[in-house]
Amino acid sequence: MLAENKDEMREKILEAALKRFMHYGASKTTMNEIADDLRCSKASLYYYFSDKKALHNAVLMKIGETFFEEQEIEADKDISSEQIFTNIIAIKKQFVERYSRLELFKILNDKSEEIQQIIRSVHEREAKMLTKIIEKGVASGEFDVDDPVAIAQLYRDAMEGLRFAGMSCLPETIPDLDKEAFEKIVAQQKLLTEIFVRGIKKR
């Protein structure tokens, strides 16, 4: 037996899968390859995960969880809202750099109900966090906004949207973000954050 118990084996599988995913991309990784890495049979994987998509989702959740925790810790810090936003941008930047080879978009692109559910819950969690930050600002008298929820969503969408700036059309070929373009996007996110914060500040 490879592991002491079921959970540990699941964990080992997730680690092996993540390693492959980060090296070759999720879509180019076969169940056989993961099994071979673990010196076990493919059938074993199916004992722990009902199918390949379940494995994808589990990997996704695993890395997503730590990603979110980092942000939420940042969000609770007792610093200016603008500083919080900037720090969150930095965390996201790290995350993208770290997991760029993972081809997350290919996993996310499938329109299955499970994935859609995950995406929705991620959005919700992100929205909650951002709303909380803004509400904190309102409570402290820093901000003057009517509808913190709408403002949070707008901020979120604007940040995400900047990633697509410059491509006036839909890129079916994934634009492998060259260092330069990537840095520019981050710089724009920071600048927009600055303006946005000023724009909702009480005066």
Add this chain to the structure above:
Amino acid sequence: MLAENKDEMREKILEAALKRFMHYGASKTTMNEIADDLRCSKASLYYYFSDKKALHNAVLMKIGETFFEEQEIEADKDISSEQIFTNIIAIKKQFVERYSRLELFKILNDKSEEIQQIIRSVHEREAKMLTKIIEKGVASGEFDVDDPVAIAQLYRDAMEGLRFAGMSCLPETIPDLDKEAFEKIVAQQKLLTEIFVRGIKKR
């Protein structure tokens, strides 16, 4: 002869092409169909346009020109910057509604040098217009910005980016904008404009 002179014939072809493009989409329109509509031979079209792409580009330029003129007239009006931005959003909205069936993205998606050139010049023209608006605001003491060019580009990218909000991944299938989602994007653009303008206002 169908037309008095060469320019008039070119014009007639462009009109026929645009009609077809708007009805069936650019990619589903053949040169033969356009020729048949005009009761002329396909070979005639090639006398006026070197190839199909040249026809695409010409149609693009034609509608793009009027589109830009409308905006530039708006940009020169003597009203508040915020009002100008809002009016430009409305013009763009009309334009998208009007030409949505044209499948512009399919034309724009090809990476040929000619198209890229057009896109670059469009971006430049848009940048110039927005920069001018902001500079006007700076001159009148309404705005306080260091680098109007950078701010204009940021505003432009943020507006464009909002179109992609909510799709956390790259949609290879073109999202035919349902009325509802479309209206939401426009609303967000207006709201972000409001905040953005406040954010760069002198205080």
Add this chain to the structure above:
DNA sequence: TTTTTGACTTTTTTAGTTTACGGGTCAAAA
């Protein structure tokens, strides 16, 4: 001389077929 055209060639799309690979199952073994 300028413009148009029918007949032609070349290129691209599409639809149909085959094949190989990877996802997934299961009864038996450990």
Add this chain to the structure above:
DNA sequence: TTTTGACCCGTAAACTAAAAAAGTCAAAAA
């Protein structure tokens, strides 16, 4: 309870042939 080899099966890539559309040109028409 966990693991496995052998097997099945659906699908996506690879190939192919046929159709359609793009593009050319010499000769006719204006």
